[in-house]
Amino acid sequence: MPLELVTLRCLRDNYAYLVHSDAGTVLIDAPEAMPILTELNARGWGLDAILLTHHHDDHIQATPEIVAATGAQVIGAAADTHRLPPLDVAVAPGKPLEVLGEPVHVIDVSGHTVGHVAFHFPHSTMAFTADSLMAMGCGRLFEGDPAMMWDSLTRLNALPGDTLICSGHDYCTGNGAFALSVDPDNAALQDRLSAIAQSLVPCAPATLDLERATNPFLRPAPIGAALGMAGADDAQIFARLRRMKDGF
Template sequence: MLEVHQFPCLSDNYGFLLHDHDSEETVCIDTPDADEYLRQAGKKGWQITQIWNTHWHPDHAGGNETIKRVTNCSVTGPKAEADKIAGIDRMVGQGDVIRIGDRKACVIDVGGHTLGHVAYHLPGARMAFVGDSVFALGCGRMFEGTPEQFWTSLKRVKALPAETMLYCAHEYTAANAKFAVHADPDNAELAGYVEEILKHRANDQPTVPMKLERELATNPFLRADNPRVQARWGGGDAVATFAALRRAKDDFRG
């Protein structure tokens, strides 16, 4: 059995410890705060054996060196960003397979937020750790990639089984919801989703993880190939529509 222990850290990050009860292996999904990861693993009685980095940003890989020094764990990360990731032992890219115990995780290239960003999909557990590539009702800022690259990445996420639970790295959902309603105002399913989100946040409850099936119906960035969204934002071209949405979100002050 796989167990995900999720906890807040830094200002708006989520930390994730993935534990396999058969092998007793524990993976840190990214390392925004080394001390908090070590504390949370200690509380659970888990020994950290691996780190899986999604991308190089300090709020995702900044704790690598400390955690590796304390635990002697191995570090896996995107090969396209290996020169920026401290302590990396294994470099991975699209189509590679890594493991926690006997359970496999498939590496997906989701570049766009950063050029080499990867996600880790565990098909047997119906979960994927997507870093900053996709958020609930949003996606990451396009710091390094191009619209074409980012849309190709999002299509890879869209192609996962609809029941997949997506574990993204930040609690941005309330802000994303405001833009989503602006971007797709006639989406009735989105309206219901936003109502639930606001209730969760009013009670200080997380909105992560989220089911891909629901994101496919409500997340405007995953719907850049939808005719209604295209008519409002780009007109017939998913890449142009995605680019227009991303620019609008960057400037949105709603």
């Protein structure tokens, strides 16, 4: 059976995601208990597991309350065990994981933090990328460096184009403004921002194909030429863009 995806707004600008099928329900990240538990109760769903992408409080702080209310297992990266809530299942890139009867690929997306993982559901064409690849942007580099984040984005960019990228925040206003400042003639970006402003489409999720067309961090070559970096390595252009965004 296809998986049902529910996008939840939490805190000020966080996203959490419920994924449901006849086999049960899982949550990706736990920013705030009330909207998540309210949605579960409204739908009459239990909760089988919480998948945690990284250790920042705005992605994990509601885990104990949700576990107490639902009995859900907690799944997270073995490399981040010391900074996550107690894990029932520790996962690692390249090791098999099954969720709701579907294989799930754990992808190392270090950069925003070291040990950050994304969860890719290939059969359902969904990837939960949290603060790595984001809508029209990427996460700030708190622990990793530009080369590390570029490697992570390259891994995500290798996924099929119809993959739904489920990122961790609605930063569309800031990300969109920066994207337009470095890619002003991008018609696809202009159309996306117009549709978001008119509430015709959400900020996230969005397909990887749309991110490829509108996200400056996935478009280093054409943007690099405008920055006077024609012929530069993509990783170098990415590093320049990330520095520019930090000061934007």
